[in-house]
């Protein structure tokens with residue numbers, strides 16, 4: 001019988017290329033598994049944000065703005081600071097060196113990383129403007145948020161289709177050991193797969209208990 005809840009819903013819905021790897025290969029590539037897990041968690045978060053946008057604040061504006069604010073803060077706090085930094089600093093340079101055909105995609109992804117943090121900060125500001133000033137600012141937030149969701153999903157798709165498969169082919173055991181150690185310190189709470197830092201418990205609980213599926217338990 002299927003179980004319902006964020007843990008179950010955050011699992012990949014379809015086999016990823018990683019699932020096709022032999023067991024030994026998967027054990028060697030913990031960092032790739034972590035990247036996939038974090039992409040899944042982030043995709044779920046982005047889909048929930050899209051659902052909330054479609055529904056709007058209705059007659060519970062306080063809850064709506066609270067949880068949306070928490071979700072944007074989460075994106076700013078985890079993927080922007082930890083996930084992207086490690087891709088740009090540790091993964092991409094190695095792949096670009098050993099698989100030069102990936103250089104154009106990596107250049108694009110690095111540009112995305114560089115503008116991602118500013119983009120999510122801008123969204124947080126636009127959301128506050130809508131909350132504090134009112135409906136005259138709603139369209140500006142909705143337009144920017146939809147563009148951001150599309151941008152982010154395309155970014156992860158490019159990593160998954162071009163960079164990660166190339167990395168699997170060209171990186172050495174020493175490269176993987178270093179990457180695995182670095183990515184293992186991310187501990188993104190929304191993947192629900194690694195011990196999480198208790199200082200983020202409040203943020204995590206707020207999102208999971210109020211946001212709609214697939215990230216949370218809310219309606």
Ligand SMILES: [Fe+2]
Nearest residue numbers: 084087109159
């Ligand atoms: Fe990235």
Ligand SMILES: [Fe+2]
Nearest residue numbers: 083087156159
């Ligand atoms: Fe990524």
